[in-house]
Amino acid sequence: MREKNLSALLDIADPDDEFFRATEREGKTKASRRALAVIVTDHPEGKAESIATLVSELLHEADFRVDGCVTVKSKKTKIRQAIETAVVGGVDLVVTIGGTGVGPRDKTPDATAAIIDQMVPGIAQALRSSGQACGAVDACTSRGISGVSGSTVVVNLAESRPAIRDGMAMVPPLVHHLIDQLQRYDV
Secondary structure, three states: OHHHHHHHHHHHOOOOHHHHHHHHHHHHHHHOOEEEEEEEOOOOHHHHHHHHHHHHHHHHHOOOEEEEEEEEOOOHHHHHHHHHHHHHOOOOEEEEEOOOOOOOOOOHHHHHHOOOOEEOHHHHHHHHHHHHHHOOHHHHOOOOOEEEEOOEEEEEEOOOHHHHHHHHHHHHHHHHHHHHHHHHOOO
16 A cells, blocks of 8 residues: 555656756765764673664664764773774764763763864753753763864764654754765864
């Protein structure tokens, strides 16, 4: 029954060739963008897998090809190594999840700051503001930062599901804009 509905829609809508070319160009541009998620946690592996699945789905919906989800312990050297590997590997976006609070083991912003070439504070500010609006307290109080390392955009997200969902709804348009700028000027 669904095939009949789809074919009926295709018969009615007959877009011109230019529409298809434009859509194809846009799809190639964004679909070829690569992302890596770095999950910073000391929690049991089951929780990290749940977060990885959620982040992968949200990145895919935001037109990124997900190269993988790496889980690292909440140690500055491990976090930094994971981000640096992604940057050297040429991914367009690294999203870190977790380790953005004020606890003694929350080291993600510190590890990220050590490799950022240019800070882009507007993204982190928007995440905190949006987090407050949606009731994600950990997003609102996050020390997370954002910036560019080489030609890779790096964004820190808080770890709760509401913070991840809200952040991943807000981040893609901003990140796609930054990637467009980076590609335009061949950084």
